[in-house]
Amino acid sequence: MPDLWEKLLLTGIVVAVALVLRLVLVFAIRRTVKSLVSRERDVGDDLGGRARRILARASGVSAERHRQRVETLGSLLRNIVDVVLLVVVVLTVLATFGVPMGPLIASAGVGGVALGFGAQSLVKDYLSGIFMLAEDQFGVGDLIRVGELTGTVQEVTLRVTKLRDASGTVWYVRNGEVLTLGNVSQGYSTATIDVPVAIDEDPVRVQDLLRTAVGRMDEEPEFAELLLEPPSVLGVGAMEGGTMTVQVLIKTGPNQQWAPMRAVRARAQRALAEAGVRGPILPGGVAPPSTPGAT
Structure with a gap:
């Protein structure tokens, strides 16, 4: 006892x-x-x-x-x-x-x-989840690409990651199966806008017009929180057929390039049309008068 x-x-x-x-x-x-x-x-x-x-x-x-x-x-x-x-x-x-x-x-x-x-696959999922969290590879709200899937992260656990794609479908991705991952929401995003004009237009004049039209967009209240730096006119990017393409580069916050891209296209079209710059020369030698577009 x-x-x-x-x-x-x-x-x-x-x-x-x-x-x-x-x-x-x-x-x-x-x-x-x-x-x-x-x-x-x-x-x-x-x-x-x-x-x-x-x-x-x-x-x-x-x-x-x-x-x-x-x-x-x-x-x-x-x-x-x-x-x-x-x-x-x-x-x-x-x-x-x-x-x-x-x-x-x-x-x-x-x-x-x-x-x-x-349960080796389960252990693999949990270990991968731990490393994902520790290394901050992505978080809730990030837009990521996993294989052929592109979606916004809805939830992150040690075993699975839940994504919602553009169509609204929810995908469950096992962490152990993620071999290659791209995070669109980390760092910054860039976009190159192509502005096509007639091939015989003066490239220096076209670039000066574009710089005047979009060069100070980052100082405007509408775009001050989106653009990380002023739009940059890169110069002539291609010459093909009757088209000369002038390129404009923008740098924005992650996945925030869409609205500035649309604004750059609209401003470029308006500025070049007002200055009389012709659009691309169509097959047969016909050039639309002062109606350049942007792609």
Whole structure:
């Protein structure tokens, strides 16, 4: 009987030590998460409003996204701590009561190998999900390309990523199956607009007209939050048949190039038409008078 009470006392001590250790580790994890989130918020507060938004677009990160990623990793670490401590406590208690550990560990090893072979795809999915979160490859709201799929990220878990494409279809992609991934929403987007005119027009004059028409778009309120720098007239990009193509380059926040592209086309058409610049020469030598287009 005294021996039983001694074993129960040892069991209580083991459980108490495990609980105290869990409290310490969870407290450390939470403090670290809180510190990382606060540091990101402080850096954002030191910047001006537009500067902070431009920095977030250029780097592909934001304070909210950083907070979500850090908290997700913190939750994962807490779960790992719970599982490890539970396994250690159970094995220690069984050893205290004299349960043979050799056959138990051997059986667990064989079972683990069998489970590993049977659920290797599941383990692969979870490991890939952990690395995706840790490396911040993408987040909720990002527009990504996975194989032949292109869609907006709706949800990210350790096992699957949920995407919604342009037609509204929701796709579930296993993280372990993602071999090549493109994130359209990180960094910035660029677009080249082709402005076709008649091949015998003066290219220098056409470029000067385009610079006057679109060169200061980034200073206008409508486009100040979209354009990262003034549109750049690159010059003549191609000459074919009766068409000379002048190219304009814009650089915007991630996936925000569509509205500026339409505006550049409209302004280019209007400016060139007002200046009398002819459009591409059609087959047969006929050139539309002062009606250039943009593609």
